[in-house]
Structures are given as structure tokens and as C-alpha cells.
Amino acid sequence: MAASRSKPAAEEPNRRADIVRAAGRLFHEKGYSATTIRDIAGAVGMRSGSPFYHFKTKQDMLRAVVLEGLTAISTAVAEAAHSGKSPRATFEAMLRAHLGQLLGIEGRDFAATLLHETRHLDPAVLAELVTLKDRYESMWQKALKDLKRAGLIADDSQVARLFLLGALNWTVQWYRPDGSRTIAQIARQLADLVLDKPRGK
């Protein structure tokens, strides 16, 4: 019964997941509006009408991509935030987690689509998203608060958080995986830039 049983129902619906992955990649590369259903279908070896068996509309595909991106990055950064190391090490781990989702091969298309294509979501989905996004950003706000308490930073205001996330998110525009810098190096360099040097004893 072990080998022959092939999970009767659904067997995990991974054609649906295939579609989400392909949609993510294309939305990232060409943008939501410039990506056609025929592009997506072709990328998974289907005809143009078939994706609609799995998704009601193109919007729903965008929704799936964007939610995937946000939950993945939230999970990764939350894990880093609770690692229980020193404030500096925790902060750097959070930077690495955020950059890993944004630039790493698995999931970068989801995160990048999240950053750049949200304006094409209709209001209902957008509202759902904003809640999650606020929760995510409050994690960073708390991290800055901890850094200030540890004397590693002078400014833990909201604007400081926005500058920090801006520098992080903008890496999508210039990072090349085949370039000379690793994600960990970039994270460390940003930490150095933002954190005050502990004053010479």
C-alpha cells in the first residue's frame, strides 16, 4: 500500500504551482500588463485557454504571485529576527534574509513582482495585502528600536526604516547573481553603513 498509493486526490496540484512560478517570472521580467496569458500558458506548455481551469482571472494569478512573495519574505525575516543572537548579528541576519528572498533564485520573482506590480491589483486584494505588509514593516521598526537601545544607531524613526528598506529593495535594480558580490557581503556592507561604530573604548 505504500508504493502503489499515489495520493488519490490531486497528488498535489503542482501544475497550478507551475503556473504561479511562470507567471511570477514573466511579471518580473516584462511587467504585469505586458505579460499575456498566452505567454504564461506557453511557458508551462499549455494552450492559451487552459490556465483558466486553475485561475479565474489573470488578476488572480497576480494575487497568487504577490501573496507568495510576501509570505515568503515575512517568514524568512521573522525567523532571522527571533534567532536570539546579538542585536548586530540579528540585524545582519534580517538583512540577509530580506536580500535572499529578493535576489536569490528561488522566490526572487515573487518578491520583485510584489515590489513593482502591486499597483495593478484591484482594491480588494490590495487591502488584504496592506495588512500583511504593515505587519512586515513593523518587524523592521522593532529591529531599529532594539538597535537604538543597544546604542548602535542614532535614528530609529519611520523615515529611517523607509531609507533602509529603500536601499534594500533597490538592490533588485543592480544586483547580478553572476557579479562579484555575494548577498552576505552586501548585507554586511549595508549594516556597516547604517550602524554607528561603537566608539573607541
Next chain:
Amino acid sequence: MAASRSKPAAEEPNRRADIVRAAGRLFHEKGYSATTIRDIAGAVGMRSGSPFYHFKTKQDMLRAVVLEGLTAISTAVAEAAHSGKSPRATFEAMLRAHLGQLLGIEGRDFAATLLHETRHLDPAVLAELVTLKDRYESMWQKALKDLKRAGLIADDSQVARLFLLGALNWTVQWYRPDGSRTIAQIARQLADLVLDKPRGK
């Protein structure tokens, strides 16, 4: 003959400029692909075929918008860079100039389109743009070098410049003109974040 002469030819062709402005606003709001010729024409009170009297293609409209944005921001920042003040004051003036183009009412649509819609340019136009962009970024690189020489910053590497421009450019995502922060305040806050405090003597 003085008063009656009404500048016989052309009288300044500002319908073309109207189209560029409208295209810039719409490209910024909805994205290039999601903006239709009919949108643009409607915004300036024309029928859908008429903009093609002024531009050969929709691409050409994007080109005009993006070039306008890049030359404007280059001019503004170059002027600030040569103001001959102290390194710190010069740097803050450059930040203000960049943010002014990006967030101020006149020209923000051009700059924002420049940042977000360049991928829809065809390769020929893109190459033309990259030259100008490299020149612009080297201005910032030089500014960082000066700051380091003045002992105001520890890191003047290319990555440091990318972080800085990332924080700047990301302001488009969160700045609201009716919000509580002025552009000058934001510039000052970013300068504070990035520059080392001169050590207490």
C-alpha cells in the same frame, strides 16, 4: 509693425509638450503598457489618431518622457554639486535637488517614469540613455569621494552609492506631498543617517 507681428511660424509648439506631460503622468500612474494612446489623447483633448501627428510611435513618447526626466535631474544635481559650499552642505544640496525632481510637482512624472519604465524602451534608445545615466551616477561617485576625503564618510565604494541612490529613489513609493515631511527635511535626515558624526573634539 511691432505689435501686430505675432511670431509667424510655430508660436511655440506646445501641444507636443502637452502630450509629453500627459504621457508622463499616465505612464507614472498606470505604467507604460497599461496606458493606451486613447488615454493620452483623451487627456489632452484629442482623438486617438492625432498624437501620431507629433510622434511616430508610442515608444517615441516614452523616449521623450524619459529623456526629459534624465536631463532635468542631471541639470538640477549638477548645479547643486558645483555650488562651492562645504562638502556637507554640497552633499545635502544634491540630495535636495534629486528629491526635488523626484517628488516635486513639476517633473516628478518624468523622473518616476525614468525609474520604473525603462525596461519598455527598445535597445537603441536604451543605449542612448545608459550613457547619460552613467554620467549622472559618476557625479554621485565623485561626491562620495569628496566626503570621504573630508572624513565625513567611511565607505565611498560603488555599493555605497547604490545604497544611497536606492534610499533616494525609493522615496517615490512612500512620499506624499500632503504629508508631514518636507523634501528638505527628508534630505537632511538622510544626510544625517549616512554621514559620520564628526568626532567630539
Next chain:
DNA sequence: TGCTACCAAGCAAGCGCTTGCTTGACAAGA
């Protein structure tokens, strides 16, 4: 037999762009 997952075909709407023509302003010749 029924259900899942897909295909073949195509529809209505909308797309960028072209075409032939109109309109008002103006300058030069008679």
C-alpha cells in the same frame, strides 16, 4: 461511469497605428 485536466476553436473588445480629408491661419499675386 464520473471526474480531472486539458485542448481546439473562437468571441467581443480593445490595441497601436494609418489613411483621406477638413479646417483655420496666413502670405503672395492680381
Next chain:
DNA sequence: TCTTGTCAAGCAAGCGCTTGCTTGGTAGCA
């Protein structure tokens, strides 16, 4: 002063094509 010709600027209509999405059918498995 009238006519004639030219020009910039735009309109009305529509062409060929693409878009998101629908529908009826069916192969393969349980």
C-alpha cells in the same frame, strides 16, 4: 480687396491584430 495656394494641426473612420476569457468536447485515470 479679393483670390489662390500652402501649411500646421487635427478629425473620422477603420484596418489588422492581440487581448482576456469562454465554451464544448475529450483522453485518461479511478
